[in-house]
Amino acid sequence: MRSEQFQYLGVMALCVLITLPLEFVLGARVYRRPRRLIRTMLPTFAAFVAWDVIAIRLDHWTFSPTYTTGWKVGNIPVEELTFFVVIPLSALLSFEAVRTVQRHGWLGALRLGVFGRFLSPAGRDVADGGTAARRPSEELV
Amino acid sequence: MPWYTVLTAAAIVAVVAAELLWIRSGIFRIPAYWIAIGICAAFQVPVDGWLTKLSSVIVIYNPEVFSGVRIFWDSPLEDWGFGFALMTLALSLWVRQGNGSDGDAHAADGGDVAVSTRSESGRASRASLSE
Numbered sequence: 137m138r139s140e141q142f143q144y145l146g147v148m149a150l151c152v153l154i155t156l157p158l159e160f161v162l163g164a165r166v167y168r169r170p171r172r173l174i175r176t177m178l179p180t181f182a183a184f185v186a187w188d189v190i191a192i193r194l195d196h197w198t199f200s201p202t203y204t205t206g207w208k209v210g211n212i213p214v215e216e217l218t219f220f221v222v223i224p225l226s227a228l229l230s231f232e233a234v235r236t237v238q239r240h241g242w243l244g245a246l247r248l249g250v251f252g253r254f255l256s257p258a259g260r261d262v263a264d265g266g267t268a269a270r271r272p273s274e275e276l277v
Numbered sequence: 278m279p280w281y282t283v284l285t286a287a288a289i290v291a292v293v294a295a296e297l298l299w300i301r302s303g304i305f306r307i308p309a310y311w312i313a314i315g316i317c318a319a320f321q322v323p324v325d326g327w328l329t330k331l332s333s334v335i336v337i338y339n340p341e342v343f344s345g346v347r348i349f350w351d352s353p354l355e356d357w358g359f360g361f362a363l364m365t366l367a368l369s370l371w372v373r374q375g376n377g378s379d380g381d382a383h384a385a386d387g388g389d390v391a392v393s394t395r396s397e398s399g400r401a402s403r404a405s406l407s408e
Contacts, residue, residue: 187288224364226317
């Protein structure tokens with residue numbers, strides 16, 4: 137194996153690394169909702185992997201043996217399987233980070249991200265901003 | 278036949294239709310959705326670019342199956358539709374699960390209220406039925 141063969145996987149790893157602060161600094165709380173995450177990812181993954189399987193079979197696209205590991209499941213490179221997890225995950229993290237900042241401000245989002253909980257103005261600990269998010273004024277955020 | 282172009286267009290239509298007619302999470306009315314799509318599109322430039330740049334290409338497209346239009350480091354134009362469909366489907370399913378009043382998702386997640394017109398009218402109609 138040469139190191140260039142990990143380029144595609146490396147790009148995927150970078151995507152995961154770059155988006156990690158959205159969860160653990162800005163309180164996106166995507167990884168911390170695993171059941172909902174799985175129920176979101178499974179249908180998305182299935183639909184797009186199906187497309188990928190067909191596209192690879194029909195020669196719509198191929199992969200450079202220089203920059204991929206050559207590891208495959210059926211005819212799909214593991215890099216592609218990784219892609220269909222990493223990219224939707226990045227989108228969810230971006231969306232939830234934006235929404236957390238909109239709802240709680242930067243400081244509130246930081247608190248949620250770092251401490252995983254939100255200290256409400258009334259001084260009560262609110263599990264994850266849920267109560268705050270349900271305030272009528274913030275309903276349309 | 279530009280199959281990638283055709284399939285990308287079909288995927289966009291299918292995902293938008295699924296959201297509007299079936300999943301109905303209401304994401305298209307949530308500003309955070311559009312902001313997130315914008316942020317992700319910005320990051321797609323280097324990520325997709327790295328995978329498709331012709332100088333040391335990683336993902337190789339069959340020139341017969343796409344429009345031939347390449348933007349930002351040689352990414353096929355279709356990739357942008359592909360990314361939009363992929364991210365929109367994930368966000369639609371994710372937000373949908375936060376809107377219901379059922380199950381653990383709502384309690385554990387603190388619920389999402391993003392969409393409210395629909396869920397409120399749902400609650401209202403249930404309420405009027407029970408009266």
